[in-house]
Amino acid sequence: MTNSGIPPARTPPPPRRRVLKTNADGSPRKRPVDWEGNEQAVLMRWLLGEKMRGEPVGQLYDVTYHVPNGGQRSKSTGAAMKRQGVKSGVSDLVVMDARGGWFGLYMEFKASPPHTAALAESQREWLAQAENRGFCAVLAVGLEEAKAVLRAYASLPSTRPGREDYRPINIGGTEWRKG
Template sequence: MRNFRLDDESGHQEALFSWAAYQLGRMPELEYLHHVPNGGKRDKATATALKRQGVKAGVPDVVLPAVRAGYHGLYIELKAGKNTTTDNQKRWLEYLRQQGYYTAVCYGWQLAAELIERYLLHPEELTQEQKTITMR
């Protein structure tokens, strides 16, 4: 894997997807792992156009549409450093959890990778808590 700037979330996103590419042989479902590019700095015109096209604030960053342990799929809000979840992100995660998805907030790509591996390869280890988990 190449070196990534890990001082912001975009570097952690790149590292996670690089890791996923290396793991396809073990976990072929990772072909469908994807990032929802709702965040980031944009000029006002672009932000307005994206909003008209359906971009919604708070949607989790990473999605894995693979059924495991009774869950419809996995949604991860990936954080870096001291960033915390916004109220919108918390609302989305709670809604998705109520709809039968496994939801998590992971601080750093390594914890997200560990969760994805556990979700795909060891679903019996998933917590059955009735809330979004946070991994620090």
């Protein structure tokens, strides 16, 4: 206690730094690089740029999303995500746009060589399942192949019904449409 009756301030302990694992020779290992994630981010930036330039493939930007199924997580987070519906093998990118007779596109994205990971059996099964249900299912290895796939998909004719033909069928749930 100080003379004023106030206990002295405690200094917090220094922050703990995560200790990197070491190689056999004792040198620290380099942090792993997410080659696939980095390339996929570049792909999405490219798609946004194509949208801003008014290119046909850019129309897919607003309806393309990533399914965050991969990555390192703790066991408890992984278990919670599994309870919430995360499934093994789900493709990385989904394009929610019906074209060329397909209901949409599921794209499994892999990094360019030499960083290409093998296609897991669960990923192969998911692509087959998507294709059997009327979706275009594609494995794209590398940025350039993924761009080519998206350009080709965007060039297909739209198979959405016209707005005048649109008749939503109510199967329950809470109404979300305005008016």
